[in-house]
Amino acid sequence: MKHVVIGAHLERGDVEPLADAIPVADLWLSGMPIDDAQPLGDRELLLRVARTRAALLDRATFIAIRYGFTAYGEGDAAAKCVAHIDRWRRVLREYRGMVEMTLKVAAETPRTRPDRHDFESGAAYIRALHDATRAAEVAPEFRTAVDESLAPLAVKHRWSARDTASLEFAALVRLQSVAAVNDAGAALKRNFPFVPFLLSGPWPLEVFADDHE
Numbered sequence: 001m002k003h004v005v006i007g008a009h010l011e012r013g014d015v016e017p018l019a020d021a022i023p024v025a026d027l028w029l030s031g032m033p034i035d036d037a038q039p040l041g042d043r044e045l046l047l048r049v050a051r052t053r054a055a056l057l058d059r060a061t062f063i064a065i066r067y068g069f070t071a072y073g074e075g076d077a078a079a080k081c082v083a084h085i086d087r088w089r090r091v092l093r094e095y096r097g098m099v100e101m102t103l104k105v106a107a108e109t110p111r112t113r114p115d116r117h118d119f120e121s122g123a124a125y126i127r128a129l130h131d132a133t134r135a136a137e138v139a140p141e142f143r144t145a146v147d148e149s150l151a152p153l154a155v156k157h158r159w160s161a162r163d164t165a166s167l168e169f170a171a172l173v174r175l176q177s178v179a180a181v182n183d184a185g186a187a188l189k190r191n192f193p194f195v196p197f198l199l200s201g202p203w204p205l206e207v208f209a210d211d212h213e
Contacts (some may be wrong), residue, residue, distance in 0.1 A: 003031030004040065005069045005077070006053055007204055008061040008084075010092040014060040014123055019052055022071065024078045025085045029091070030206035031071065040068055057204050061096050063088055064204040091209055095172065098155060101181050103146060103169040104162070105207050106196040138167055142195045143190075149184040153177050156208060170207040178202050 006019060009028045015021040019030040034048060039045075047095055049067065056062055071077035082086075117180055137143075143159075151157045154171035162168050180199070185199035 001033050001073065002036055003029075003033055003071050003077075004045070004049060004067075005065045005071055006049060006086045007056060007065050007082070007129055008028040008092070009056075009060065009062045010089075010096065011060070014062060015026045015056065017194075018055050018059065022077050023074055024081045025089075027085060027088055029065070029071070029081070030062070031075055031077075034070075048112065050185060053204070057099065057202060057213050058179050061098055062199060062204050063091060063209045064206045079106065087210070091205060095155075097209065098174055098205075099178065100174055100205060100207055100208070101150075101154075101199065101201035102203065103150065103177065103185065103197055103199045104166055105142065105146075105169070105198075107138060107167060109167050124183060139192075142197075144193065150181060151189065153184065158207070160207075172205075172208045173202075175202070190196075 003020060003022060003144075005022070007030050008024075009015050009021075009030060012021045012028050015028050015030045019032055022029040022031050030052070032045075032052060034045065046067075053064075069080075071080060150169065150171055154173050154177075156172040158170055160168050160170065171181065181201075182199070186198075188195075188197070
């Protein structure tokens, strides 16, 4: 049977009966069974996966699997995930009871995305795109306020440039800190009404799912 895989979990009870539990070594994948002919871009399927994903996060911490990952049974799932098992196990144990919150903010001065046709090689274009992305920055006073109000509520946090027009602050927080993070976000909205940003979450582990020892 074909499954759309939603996440990686520490315990079988973190998955069932909300989704099918697929064993991979001593961990479990949450999966939603679908027909082979089912388009992965079908809106109804996307909504079902989103609802299940939210319900799973209410149950326990898990690692998000990028949408579109499918598996045909236990053997196929194990073969596709074998390289990740040790890291997943460690992250799921270390970050049990934690979720991610993200704040995406528009860059103060968006950088122009380089035109591929202006470069003789793909490598030169990729370098220019990387430089333009890294050059994006937010208002210093807003970034300082985020670092002073949100960062102390997080177990881990990091800033990253997602594109040439925005940056993202990702925070790994304990479940009991989510309300405080939202309150801090509301204060930022009041104090910086002209800075466009979006605070969202809680989310399953994604940014911090690749953490190494």
